[in-house]
Amino acid sequence: MLAITKRHWMFGLIMISTIGGAEALAEAGMVKSVKGNVTIERERATLTAKPGSLLLVSDTIVTGDNSTVGITLEDGTLLSAGPKSSLSLNKFLFDNTTNKGALDATLKHGTLAVVSGKLSKTSQEAVIYRTPTTILGARGTEFLIETEAKDK
Amino acid sequence: MQIFLESTFRFVTLLFVISTLGACATGSDRIVLLPNKDGSPSALILKTSKGEKILDKPYAAANVAENGSIKPSEQSAESVKANYSDLLSAQPERPVSYMLYFISGTDELTPQSKVMLEPVKAELKARASPEITAIGHTDTVGKDTDNDILSRERATTMRNLLVTYGVSGEHFAVAGRGERELLVQTADGVDEPRNRRVEINVR
Numbered sequence: 001m002l003a004i005t006k007r008h009w010m011f012g013l014i015m016i017s018t019i020g021g022a023e024a025l026a027e028a029g030m031v032k033s034v035k036g037n038v039t040i041e042r043e044r045a046t047l048t049a050k051p052g053s054l055l056l057v058s059d060t061i062v063t064g065d066n067s068t069v070g071i072t073l074e075d076g077t078l079l080s081a082g083p084k085s086s087l088s089l090n091k092f093l094f095d096n097t098t099n100k101g102a103l104d105a106t107l108k109h110g111t112l113a114v115v116s117g118k119l120s121k122t123s124q125e126a127v128i129y130r131t132p133t134t135i136l137g138a139r140g141t142e143f144l145i146e147t148e149a150k151d152k
Numbered sequence: 153m154q155i156f157l158e159s160t161f162r163f164v165t166l167l168f169v170i171s172t173l174g175a176c177a178t179g180s181d182r183i184v185l186l187p188n189k190d191g192s193p194s195a196l197i198l199k200t201s202k203g204e205k206i207l208d209k210p211y212a213a214a215n216v217a218e219n220g221s222i223k224p225s226e227q228s229a230e231s232v233k234a235n236y237s238d239l240l241s242a243q244p245e246r247p248v249s250y251m252l253y254f255i256s257g258t259d260e261l262t263p264q265s266k267v268m269l270e271p272v273k274a275e276l277k278a279r280a281s282p283e284i285t286a287i288g289h290t291d292t293v294g295k296d297t298d299n300d301i302l303s304r305e306r307a308t309t310m311r312n313l314l315v316t317y318g319v320s321g322e323h324f325a326v327a328g329r330g331e332r333e334l335l336v337q338t339a340d341g342v343d344e345p346r347n348r349r350v351e352i353n354v355r
Contacts, residue, residue: 030323032244032281052281068242072283072355080242096285111239115189115246131181134200134216141194142186143207144236 028092029055029073036067036083060088063110077103077117085110090130094119102126111146114138181216183207184227189246198222245279247355252310254348256293259302259309262345269313276319276354283323284354286310291347292331292340304328310350 031038031053038049041060047053049061055071063069063085071079075094081087086108093101099118107129120127120138129136131147185196187210195208200220207214211232213225232240250272252265261269276282288307290299307326315321336346 030281030283033242035242068238070242070244072244072247074283074355076247076355078244078246080239080244082236082239082242111236113236113239113243115243116194117247131216133218133220134181134183134198136183137197137199139195139197140188140192141196142188143196144182144184144186144232144239146182146236148180 026057026092027054027074028057028059028089028094029071029077029079031055031061031069032072033068033070035069037064038062038067038069055089057089057092060086062086073103073117075099075101075103075117075119077119078113078115079105080113081107082111082113085112087112098122104128104130106130107145107147108132109147111144113142113144115142116140180218182213182225183216184213184232185210186232187211244355247353248275249354250275250352252350252352253345254306254350256291256343256345256348257302259305272352273314273317273319276314276352277317279354281323282320282354284311284314284319284352285325285327287351287353288326288328289333289335289347289349289351290331291344292334292338292342296330300328300330302328303330306348306350310352 031049031051033051034049039062040047040049040053040055041062042056049069061069061071061081063081063083065083067083069081073079073092074096088106088108090106091102091104095101099122101119101123103119103126114129116127116138120140124139127138129138129145131145136145183196183198185194185207188194195206198205198207198214198216200216200222202220203222205214205222205224211227211229213227215223215225250268252268253262254260255262276284286307288303288305290303304326307328311321311324311326315324334347335349336344338344338347
């Protein structure tokens with residue numbers, strides 16, 4: 001009985017994530033540099049990241065041992081991730097006429113360096129970086145986050 | 153069976169306590185505010201289940217434990233360099249903007265801006281996977297509708313010119329804003345050289 005309920009619940013979750021994914025295929029940025037092994041997890045596919053690869057909303061970037069990646073988002077935000085990192089772009093909206101929008105990203109584990117772009121000037125409240133324990137609001141800043149892997 | 157489960161439970165609890173203690177000692181997150189390259193003030197606001205903290209000085213840092221408690225700490229240019237040099241060297245190049253100016257009523261560059269084109273060309277060609285936008289503008293002389301067309305022509309001409317010079321046209325967008333976004337505010341019908349421009353952004 002319990003198993004059936006759980007399965008139904010899982011099915012519901014899959015449905016929700018599929019619907020969410022369909023409307024979220026928006027371009028957010030581009031991979032500018034890759035060292036070593038870097039992949040982009042998109043929907044259920046795993047793609048190899050190369051300089052010039054587009055980054056879409058809902059993508060997760062994963063770096064391997066001794067690997068790094070550099071990404072520029074459309075508002076000019078610069079992101080770089082160090083070895084053994086997982087970074088998800090939960091949300092990215094940018095209007096290049098008004099320079100307004102929103103950015104929400106999660107560093108599940110690893111290291112991330114951020115140079116804030118236009119969004120952190122025009123839409124301060126809407127620029128958020130997360131780790132499993134902390135929520136960071138950036139106010140026109142450059143900063144580093146390092147977070148340890150949890151049950152990974 | 154009951155006893156076995158209980159002792160397993162105790163063992164797991166003990167493991168959990170040990171790992172939590174370990175995390176408290178090292179902290180699960182380390183966050184460092186870096187100085188802005190342009191020297192402007194900046195701040196970072198941290199929120200966890202245990203509270204809030206603002207970092208607002210260069211190299212101010214915080215260690216966050218897995219349970220959410222925040223401990224202030226401090227880093228320096230040296231320690232950041234020692235611990236995060238790989239990460240920082242992976243940062244993409246910073247976006248750059250250029251302004252080019254035009255002769256009244258045309259899509260022809262002023263002599264000074266023609267000279268400026270050389271460094272623009274060099275920069276655009278040197279970048280890895282450049283994404284470029286050219287945004288054209290006019291002054292307030294002439295009709296709005298004509299200025300919309302002229303501003304776009306200026307941007308398109310710059311794009312074509314730079315592409316013939318070998319700049320990648322793959323991610324090179326153009327737009328015209330007419331006289332809607334003046335650099336120098338003027339009344340209608342004013343010949344203002346600084347408003348006749350194309351802004352080239354590369355990231």
